Amino acid sequence: MNNVFRETRELPVLELLDYIWCHQMAHHYKRQTYALTLPSTDSDYVAKHLKVFTDNCVAAWTFKVTPSVHLQALVEGPGGDKYDVMLDPELKGGMCSCRFFQQYLVPCAHAIAACYEFNQAPGKYFDKCYLNSTLQEAYQVPYPMVLLSELDLDTALDPPQRKMHRGRPATVRKEPGAGPPRQTM
Numbered sequence: 658m659n660n661v662f663r664e665t666r667e668l669p670v671l672e673l674l675d676y677i678w679c680h681q682m683a684h685h686y687k688r689q690t691y692a693l694t695l696p697s698t699d700s701d702y703v704a705k706h707l708k709v710f711t712d713n714c715v716a717a718w719t720f721k722v723t724p725s726v727h728l729q730a731l732v733e734g735p736g737g738d739k740y741d742v743m744l745d746p747e748l749k750g751g752m753c754s755c756r757f758f759q760q761y762l763v764p765c766a767h768a769i770a771a772c773y774e775f776n777q778a779p780g781k782y783f784d785k786c787y788l789n790s791t792l793q794e795a796y797q798v799p800y801p802m803v804l805l806s807e808l809d810l811d812t813a814l815d816p817p818q819r820k821m822h823r824g825r826p827a828t829v830r831k832e833p834g835a836g837p838p839r840q841t842m
């Protein structure tokens with residue numbers, strides 16, 4: 658970001674702010690245009706942009722799943738490593754003892770294996786931050802245009818009043834016995 662403003666950082670404050678505002682407005686418009694081209698079906702974005710998810714979907718077929726109760730299972734990898742998985746369709750999330758699921762809010766291979774076991778679509782366990790609709794919503798409101806020539810002049814720009822205390826600043830008194838012991842020769 659610093660590089661973008663290299664040329665303009667020498668400008669007076671108001672012109673610099675105006676430049677930053679216009680830059681961000683154009684960037685926002687680009688993102689908004691992109692968001693509107695995305696399909697309304699959220700799983701398309703998920704499948705297209707998150708290779709890790711598609712890799713996990715393939716790996717999940719090699720795992721052994723032992724269900725505990727509905728949507729909870731012990732998942733065993735090909736190397737004998739075991740993971741505790743819990744799916745929560747209400748929250749569109751879940752947890753796995755490998756912690757990938759909680760950290761990235763994307764189902765890990767173990768959680769996907771559990772999805773296969775319980776006939777769940779893994780795509781619905783993505784956090785809503787990955788959804789097209791979230792992106793579209795984020796860029797829904799455009800930047801308002803600002804013209805420097807139409808700004809009202811604000812003359813009340815005096816610095817805040819500060820009261821200076823007279824004399825030496827007060828020191829904090831120590832209770833007897835507090836603080837480091839006094840060194841003696």
Ligand SMILES: [Zn+2]
Pocket residue numbers: 740753754755756757758765766767768
């Ligand atoms: Zn996992």
